[in-house]
Amino acid sequence: MRLKHDADLVQAITELARSKGIETGSFTAIGALKNARLGYYDQKNHEYLEIKIDAPCELASCTGNISLKDGEPFAHIHVVLADEAGNTKAGHLLEGIVFAAEVDLRQLTGPKFERKHDEVTGLSLWEVK
Amino acid sequence: MRLKHDADLVQAITELARSKGIETGSFTAIGALKNARLGYYDQKNHEYLEIKIDAPCELASCTGNISLKDGEPFAHIHVVLADEAGNTKAGHLLEGIVFAAEVDLRQLTGPKFERKHDEVTGLSLWEVK
Amino acid sequence: MRLKHDADLVQAITELARSKGIETGSFTAIGALKNARLGYYDQKNHEYLEIKIDAPCELASCTGNISLKDGEPFAHIHVVLADEAGNTKAGHLLEGIVFAAEVDLRQLTGPKFERKHDEVTGLSLWEVK
Numbered sequence: 339m340r341l342k343h344d345a346d347l348v349q350a351i352t353e354l355a356r357s358k359g360i361e362t363g364s365f366t367a368i369g370a371l372k373n374a375r376l377g378y379y380d381q382k383n384h385e386y387l388e389i390k391i392d393a394p395c396e397l398a399s400c401t402g403n404i405s406l407k408d409g410e411p412f413a414h415i416h417v418v419l420a421d422e423a424g425n426t427k428a429g430h431l432l433e434g435i436v437f438a439a440e441v442d443l444r445q446l447t448g449p450k451f452e453r454k455h456d457e458v459t460g461l462s463l464w465e466v467k
Numbered sequence: 468m469r470l471k472h473d474a475d476l477v478q479a480i481t482e483l484a485r486s487k488g489i490e491t492g493s494f495t496a497i498g499a500l501k502n503a504r505l506g507y508y509d510q511k512n513h514e515y516l517e518i519k520i521d522a523p524c525e526l527a528s529c530t531g532n533i534s535l536k537d538g539e540p541f542a543h544i545h546v547v548l549a550d551e552a553g554n555t556k557a558g559h560l561l562e563g564i565v566f567a568a569e570v571d572l573r574q575l576t577g578p579k580f581e582r583k584h585d586e587v588t589g590l591s592l593w594e595v596k
Numbered sequence: 597m598r599l600k601h602d603a604d605l606v607q608a609i610t611e612l613a614r615s616k617g618i619e620t621g622s623f624t625a626i627g628a629l630k631n632a633r634l635g636y637y638d639q640k641n642h643e644y645l646e647i648k649i650d651a652p653c654e655l656a657s658c659t660g661n662i663s664l665k666d667g668e669p670f671a672h673i674h675v676v677l678a679d680e681a682g683n684t685k686a687g688h689l690l691e692g693i694v695f696a697a698e699v700d701l702r703q704l705t706g707p708k709f710e711r712k713h714d715e716v717t718g719l720s721l722w723e724v725k
Contacts, residue, residue, distance in 0.1 A: 340593040364624065364700035366493065366530045368545040370508055378680045379628055381652040381695050389682040394510040398545045398557035399528040399657040399676065401624045403698055414698065416626040416656045418528065418547050418676050418684065422507045424518040424556035426547065427682035428656035437510050438588050440532055440543065442493040459696050464598040469722040495622065495659045497674040499637055523639040527674045527686035528657040547657065547676050551636045553647040553685035555676065566639050567717050569661055569672065571622040
């Protein structure tokens with residue numbers, strides 16, 4: 339799939355999964371973003387720190403999965419972004435405005451995964467439904 | 468597939484797709500390159516800027532897809548490269564000389580994508596054939 | 597699959613492949629690590645240099661494959677890690693202690709690959725079994 343110019347990558351992939359009825363899936367994407375917000379999870383304090391990327395960048399790597407959270411398809415996405423010198427910023431994708439993006443989304447059959455709160459990490463992690 | 472030592476990664480994957488008759492596909496690769504040329508797309512001026520990587524590097528990430536362009540299989544590839552200190556350079560792969568590379572290329576069935584000029588971005592983007 | 601907190605990513609994926617009977621496979625993963633050891637292969641001297649990552653980091657990208665080495669499933673893994681500022685370190689994963697990790701492991705059918713010593717690179721590379 340090609341995503342729409344100016345869409346948010348996170349919302350667009352979530353919407354794509356929902357429209358195709360994909361509750362468990364895996365994807366990669368490449369392209370370019372106009373700007374982005376990344377997250378870094380503070381493993382001690384159990385909170386996301388935010389990193390703003392205010393410049394156009396290559397989407398050098400984008401890997402993620404689809405699973406259920408509160409009964410709805412939820413996209414978990416990690417990216418590596420590159421600037422005009424090839425220098426990188428990376429992390430958990432909170433938001434990314436699409437310049438152009440090509441996605442390979444694969445539906446996975448078999449057990450469904452549902453995200454539930456995990457005490458040890460403070461994250462919503464997979465349990466087999 | 469294992470790619471040949473001293474091959475150009477872009478040409479080798481294009482040739483692999485052609486030889487297997489793959490017109491729509493997706494792939495990942497890992498390995499190491501002897502040197503590379505990366506591209507950063509200038510979203511305002513609609514042109515690729517070139518970044519030269521003149522040293523041996525790990526192919527830390529390599530994601531891409533195969534689609535048709537002018538009726539022929541065309542490989543679109545993004546990479547993250549790492550030097551001996553683990554520092555990275557990333558972007559659109561224009562050329563990469565293989566030291567060693569292992570590729571997982573998957574043929575996609577269903578609609579075919581053909582690259583056509585897109586006015587908004589200046590890029591050749593997918594239209595369903 | 598979700599990997600166990602405090603497991604080593606390399607061992608956990610190897611064990612996962614062994615337990616599922618996967619001798620040829622491909623995977624991606626995202627999550628976070630507590631710490632890691634990366635490798636950079638010195639293409640001239642044919643040896644891995646080690647890079648220590650002593651801080652918690654996002655597993656921004658993780659791509660790898662499973663093949664046979666000495667008759668057993670062997671995991672070859674490359675990663676990109678990101679710190680709290682989004683800055684990256686990347687390379688061949690020697691060890692990575694899991695904070696949280698979600699893996700998409702795919703079994704590949706068809707020819708099996710077995711790693712054999714390659715004179716040119718000094719690496720164990722694929723030969724079709």
